[in-house]
Amino acid sequence: MRLTILGGGGFRVPLVHAALLGDHAEGRITHVTLHDLDAGRLDAVARVLAEQAAGVPDAPVITITTDLDEALRGADFVFSAIRVGGLEGRAVDERVALAEGVLGQETVGAGGIAYGLRTVPVAAGIAERVARIAPDAWVINFTNPAGLVTEAMSRYLGDRVIGICDSPVGLGRRVARVLGADPDRAWIDYVGLNHLGWLRGLRIEGRDELPRLLADPGLLGSFEEGRLFGPEWLRALGAVPNEYLHYYYFNREAVRAYQQAERTRGAFLRDQQARFYEETARPGTPALRTWEATRAEREATYMAENREAAGAGEREASDLESGGYENVALALMRAIARDERTTLILNVRNGSTLSVLDSEAVIEVPCVVDANGAHPVSVAPLPGHATGLVCAVKAVEREVLAAAESGSRALAVKAFALHPLVDSVNVARRLVEGYTAAHPGLAYLTRK
Structure with missing residues (x-):
């Protein structure tokens, strides 16, 4: 079985590789192709993987490439783990939002909308390429905002794209x-x-x-x-x-904590990962040990501002252990490739699962997975307060998709203005102005 990882120079790729190294059964992944636009990052991650695989006789063969079509040919599974604009883009998303007094987190609120507007056109283009070059491949989407991006890709791939999250x-x-x-x-x-x-x-x-x-x-x-x-x-x-x-x-407390933080989360990760890639490029650097130390610091500081605002203290040791999205991905691939029926919480098209949403809406629910893909399990209706929030945020996602498809600046403003965490249409307008000025990737938003 052949796996292609888009965003193969990403920092979390070694987690996926480590999970693959533990799978020795028939039908396992034997070839992994890493694709990235940054050859230097690909080389750094390939060094980490080589050290991880030392002493593992049946470790998957690793290939690296910057050519997307080459990466997709012959793939059985495609992981989409891209970050449009890189971590500098995430840091900008946070900074622009916080300057307006609203949340800049990469998947929630203004920051999530900005990231979605940059990412959806790229993800849709990838989905079109997969449908043409590797039509039998299953796409597993890691790219944030995961539900929104999965829905964008499903318009080209149907149920052959499945979103995953470890939360x-x-x-x-x-x-x-x-x-x-x-x-x-x-x-x-x-x-x-x-x-x-x-x-x-x-x-x-x-x-x-x-x-x-x-x-x-x-x-x-x-x-x-x-x-x-x-x-x-x-x-x-x-x-x-x-x-x-x-x-x-606790939005007010979270925004205040982020505004008072020395650095935003995106800026912290941008600087931290830049050091990792710089160090790993030096001859003689122990790539795996450097990656492990960087990852430990990354996990320990996850949602630190929220825990500080809540007085929740430090993360428990058990929450720092591996076993997250990479193991969900491995279980998903096993179930499909080997017809090993299992149940996983996944991002899939709704069908008739939640009656308040249409059948094409991507939701996150328990699914039975087999050789035919992921099938959402029937669930009880949400209570009113949750239904209202889900419907409001899904409406925002639909405006993001429409703006990305049409290039409409007015729809982009509408997406920001309708979000429950953006409290003014004027703030929404200023957010669009700030983000389009800061991100070349939003230059397509030209229509009124």
Whole structure:
């Protein structure tokens, strides 16, 4: 089986490779092609992978290329893990938004819209190329904003593109551990959009144990989301939100914390990763050890501003362990390639799963996966407060898609103005002005 990784010079590629190295079964990935526009980053990541694979006799063969068509030919699976504009683009997204007093996070609010407007045209172009050059390939989308980008690609690839995220998996595993259950044996009732979902139940041998968690303040305060949102709010909701909902429920505090931070998250990662690639390019640098040290620092500082605003303290050691999106991707590929039926929380087209959204809307829900792809499981309706938020954010995503397709500046303004975390049409107009001035990739927004 052949895997192509678009964005193959990205920092998190070694996580995927490490997961592949642990798979020795028949039908495993035997060839990996890394594609990136930056040859220097490709070389750096290839060095890390070579050191990772030392002593593994059946390690996948690694090929690197900057030619997209060459990368796609013969692929069975394609991972889309691109970052349009790089981390400098992310830092700009944050800075422009915060200057207007609104959130600049890369997947939520103004920052997410700006990133989506830059990324959707590129992702759509990739989807068209895949459909033409590798029509039988399955595309697994890592690219943020994951739900929005998956929906953009699905217009060309249908159900052969599946979006993944490790946030719901991590949430489910944390809740299961707190309840003393094996995370791999628990059924997680989770539904929403990417970075906008709620864990509404956790069934162990058919019994929902979430009420026991919600009734125990000690248990609620013992894991990441409990400390982030507070036991009182979780009991009021009757559910455990995805950590990204902290940006919605505590928006004022989150924006203030980001404004007061020495550097935004994007600026921190931009500088940190620049050092990694620079160091790894030097002859004699231990590439794998350098990558591991950089990654440890990256994970320890994840959502640091939100935890500070909530008084949640440092991340638990268990939350710094590997086992996130790369293992979701491996399980997804195994299920499709080997027809090993499994259940995963994925970003897929809605069909009739959530009646408040149309069939083409990409949602994030448990799916049964087999050789024919991912099939969303029937779920109970969302409560009113969650339905309102999901519908509002999906409407914003649709405006982003329409603006990207038409080049309409007016639709871009509309997308910003309709988002629940942007509080003024005038702010939306200034955001579009700021982002188009800062990003050459938004020069296409010329129509009124």
